[in-house]
Amino acid sequence: MSRIEEIAKQAGVSRSTVSRVINNDPNVNERTRQRVLEVITLNNYVPNRAARKLAGGRTGIIGLVIPIRVASLFVEPFFPILVQSVTNHCNRLNHSVMLWLGEPERERRSITQILSNDLLDGVIVSSLQDRDPIVAALHQSKIPFVLIGSYPNSLPVSFVDIDNEDCTRQAVNYLIHIGRKRIATITGVQGSLVSRTRLEAYRATLADAGIEADENLIAEGGFVEEGGYAAMSKLAAHRPDAVFAANDAMAVGAIRYLREQGQRVPEDVAVVGFDDAPFAAGYKPALTTIAQPIAELGSQAVDMLMQLIDGEPEKPLTKVLPSVLVVRESA
Amino acid sequence: MSRIEEIAKQAGVSRSTVSRVINNDPNVNERTRQRVLEVITLNNYVPNRAARKLAGGRTGIIGLVIPIRVASLFVEPFFPILVQSVTNHCNRLNHSVMLWLGEPERERRSITQILSNDLLDGVIVSSLQDRDPIVAALHQSKIPFVLIGSYPNSLPVSFVDIDNEDCTRQAVNYLIHIGRKRIATITGVQGSLVSRTRLEAYRATLADAGIEADENLIAEGGFVEEGGYAAMSKLAAHRPDAVFAANDAMAVGAIRYLREQGQRVPEDVAVVGFDDAPFAAGYKPALTTIAQPIAELGSQAVDMLMQLIDGEPEKPLTKVLPSVLVVRESA
């Protein structure tokens, strides 16, 4: 509403002092501080973020970028939880969140421009494709940022991630453990590290167990329900007795196909998903799934970003959440 | 990356000219413009939004505020579609969208502060509660804003809305038309205009049809599935043969309850919802529902906001979308 000078005048001090009070500078007489504070609340004064940023300060705003199709954003339960977690954690730290949703293709450039445009103190980016230009742009700009999910590049970037390999191993080992021999997998989208990681872990786990790989038992589902359905229809010809789907949406699609074909789940074909998504709850106990600590991913990302913002560590930070995750067996 | 002065220097002109080019000022020699443009793209220059805003210009960013519980945001299909529509339309107009999600209680204040904080050219707000402080704050600040959904206050605000009354009348008349006599309703949340409007239209329609009102046939469901279930359990005692639920989530909850009680839908109890939500598709043909032109709501809101932004009409703009909506009968 009003400018800093008005506050200064009313409090009988200079701009600088008001600024110091606002920014919690310790070098202010306690009395003066109280007086200024009063005037501030009295006038309902809020410093102008644009000016503050321009003058080298912080806006107290961080960006959360989720560059995926908006439609899927609201379908995959991963994102709502993440958004919620990041938002809450930021608020707790007196920061605000700007959420950027972008259609993959079109928006990439403009988002990038804005991000590097000094309005934000920092940025959290989730769900990247390989070699996403956003990362390059962010890296080039001076804005602190952290990725959720690691990035398949040599660029030194900060990130938090879950232990995808370990999680996948748990899933596949579970299937092996219950005696399945022909374990298929439905993968996510091409060009995403998370998909590759899970696929490779699937292969490795089978290999470790001395089970021979069969490329016919691998199909891509693109992380969506229909994809899971379609993938299952292809896999079916090769008679798997188990399927590891890289997320619950595809697992549900696979189950739908299997049931339509008169197969029993899990008796004939056991299905393990990934996410422990609420929308898949109705498919239990047929569906077994892996839970991720999504909320913790979010808060960890925020913490890491804050570190980057106030101290600029020359080395990027990374953190892989230990997999406290377990295969949740059906009740 | 670089500052406007560098561009100016490289192009052999002054800051002012560069600024004019950036802002499409017609008073620039065509040759000069080309030259400047070249240098700009060459340097990958993007004007600093904070500075621009500070100097009285525009950031090209508009805020989309949806002050509801994040969880419900992703459950109700209304919001994803709205977000998508607003985003797309803004992009088409070379603007960017910042999405603000806020927990109802806690966030109200801080959001308000930031909104009136000069970073945004304008704001679109959806899903307000009655007497939401956001509206007052927005109104007090000088920032242009438009509401999606009308506001139950005497404050002169701009808004776009669907014709809730007409939609509701269609729904209830449909139930009357198919011969139902004891038509119940499940309402949304207290303190929201949309809930009241639909409830009143329900009453009015019954009255117009000469059907006596029965307060026992009215129950609140809070716009959520569980609420619809609970509401239906209360209504059941009063033997309705039809239910108009103020949204599909509650309609689905109601159907779930009815089925658990061994009732047939729609034979024993006909159910009409509101939204034509994808997630409710599985309940058709039992469920009949009303479709809203949500996407159009979004683009209309954007258009209206743009009008407010460049010309400041002294009178607020309002627009009620004609109800092209129809009760979609089950296939």
Next chain:
DNA sequence: TTGTAGGCGTTATCAA
């Protein structure tokens, strides 16, 4: 502990 003054990157006003 407080005040002064310069500058952050743009736009807008006014001359030229």
Next chain:
DNA sequence: TTGATAACGCCTACAA
């Protein structure tokens, strides 16, 4: 058609 120059609101040395 173009170029100085003063804001815009704040932060941060530097001085006092």
